[in-house]
Amino acid sequence: MSLTSARSAGPAEAPPPAAPAGSGAGRRAYGLGPLLLRLHFYAGVLVAPFLVLAAVTGLAYTVTPQLDPIVYGTELRADPAGRTALPVSEQVAAARAAHPEGTLSYVAPGAGGTTTQVVFTSPELGEDQHSVYVDPYTAQVKGQLTTWFGYTPVRTWIDDLHRNLHLGTVGRHYSELAASWLWVVALGGLALWWRRQRGSRGRIRRLLLPDLAARKGVRRTRGWHASTGVWLVVGLLFLSATGLTWSRYAGANFGAGLDALDARTPVLSTALSGADGPAAGGGHHGGGGPTAAPPVDPAAIDDVLRIARADGLTGPVEVVPPADVSSAWTVEQVDNVWPVRLDRVAVDPAAGTVVDRSDFADWPLLAKLSSLGISAHMGLLFGPVNQILLAALAVGLLCVIFWGYRMWWQRRPTRADRRAVVGAPPVARGAWWQLPTWAIVIGLPAVFLLGWVLPLFGIPLLAFIVVDLVVAAWQRRRAGAAVSA
Incomplete structure (x- = not known):
């Protein structure tokens, strides 16, 4: 749900040309379609790369529960063999003997076929810890790893890749930008596809399934792009919302809201x-x-x-x-x-x-929902089923983005006198100012509030608008100079 072709607007959505500057013509109001289409295009072209990074790294993260036992089987596994676990105090004493430095942080007693994890902190480690793994049936130390809140090194590495691309605080901006715009792209694409199918026979089927009878080219690609996006939209909205709860800026605002509502x-x-x-x-x-x-x-x-x-x-x-x-x-x-x-x-x-x-x-309800949402986002809440759903969402999002860019490529002019690398924006500039008055009166405060709560939605949106207006003014100036010449 990233890009939409110019033809996806349809006759009902194509805006008329903006009145020339200085013509004295009053502003005419049109529907939301042109604005949605242009915003969807901008977000698709400019934000999609960040979504690709989030999808690829998130897909890698979904396999970490299966990857950990493969890489760290010696440390994590213990053979019960019908034996009874020894007192946890003996296991902690064995871990302390093997790791005399540091302060005991916590102990996760092993059960079944897992070892007991005894975790120590030291000032020089910062947020990292030293985890000592002890066989609960023999009190034998199986190994030691440097962990982060219990995560193994491999899982920590993949988690950091997903959260910040190993760029620290600066890298967190990429994931917050992706989460801040994912819901906009998903809902905007859904609205555009719904508008396009209105009045058509078999509307629900056309919404959910691509038109395989469409001729090859942008129409068939658009069908796959949009119908797949419809299937993914609920999951994408969920990933966006839960991802924002622990982001840097939006997450801080979310936490302040929980404090205000006493919902921590x-x-x-x-x-x-x-x-x-x-x-x-x-x-x-x-x-x-x-x-x-x-x-x-x-x-x-x-x-x-x-x-x-x-x-x-x-x-x-x-x-x-x-x-x-x-x-x-x-x-x-x-x-x-x-x-x-x-x-x-x-x-x-x-x-x-x-x-x-x-x-x-x-x-409190919000605290419960936040905890459950984070667990589901991490692939924990429903076990392997949760992991499979997340992987399907990631692969589906990558396909939708690929089809979106493919449409942009397919729409490029190919005539010898109009050849271009990619297609032009699908709607003429000026859609920002062609909204009904009521939409502007209600929409501006709402968008300002959203931009305040979600800064990495608001700042890029402002940049889109400024660039759009500057380029439009520059084009009008060129056109005026050509006429006067």
Whole structure:
């Protein structure tokens, strides 16, 4: 859903020529079709390369759950062979013996055929960590990796490629630009294809299926481009929305909105009764880096796990040691596969009690939707089915973009006296000013607000308009000079 040919406007959408400058003719109002078509063209030509990068790197990311065991099978796998897992405290002690440096950050006990992951932080690592993998049945250390929030090096590398092309903060602009415009391109293409099919027989079939009877060329390419886009539109809107939630600028605005609506993930209090410690905790994922912590007694983790299991925390969990002597341990469910298990408890092992509890069922609706959306965007929520759907979306988007550029190529003039490399824009300049008055009155504030919330939508849109107006003024000046000559 990236490009639309000039002919896709149809007779009902082709705008009349703009009134010459200085002619005194009043502005005539026309529908939204010309504006949608020109905006879709600009976005398709200029934003599509960023969408291609996002689709290709996202496609690579979908296979990381299967890639990790292949590359890091030694570290990640353990053979249960009918044996009973040893106490987690023994596994942590083995990890500490193999890695005496650093502060214990959290422990993810192994289950079934997976190893226990014992994670240490050090100031020199920044956000990275050292993960030691221990066989839960023998307490043998299977290996050590430098990880990022539990991600293996390969998964971290592919994740960085998708998020920022390994360019750091500057690279994040590419993915935010793609997410900011993906919904515009998708909805604009859907609206244009819907308009084109109005009044035709078998409208629904024509919307969903390409016209294979159309002669070869731009008409057949447009059919594949548009009908495939219709099938993808819901998924593309989802990827756009969820991608924006953790982007740099739009994500910050989204977070501010959650704060204003008091819709953040509830804070889990880790303050021990009668202590003057921190009032809140929430695990290793929310921290700003390694901090000084008291020595942790590895033996306490067994009691912490027992209390948390007795309080109903089943499935895979992560155990986070206390931040200081006045704080409790934290146990978090980390099962992101539907139905998710994301409950959390704060445990005081000395008293044998649960200090505080936060259940996913009690989260605000927006916090739930945000968490589920991110899990689905990462291919976790529905397991392999989720991965297959994401891969299909990525491949489909690449096909739609290819067909869009192909239409641009097919529309190029080929006559000897009018030969050009690519086709001209599908609508004459001036569509911005040919909207009905009501559309301008309502649309300008709405677009300004969208541009404020989504800066990497607003800034390129302003650039499109400025370039369009400057080129139009330059062409009018040339035309006027030719007439006067």
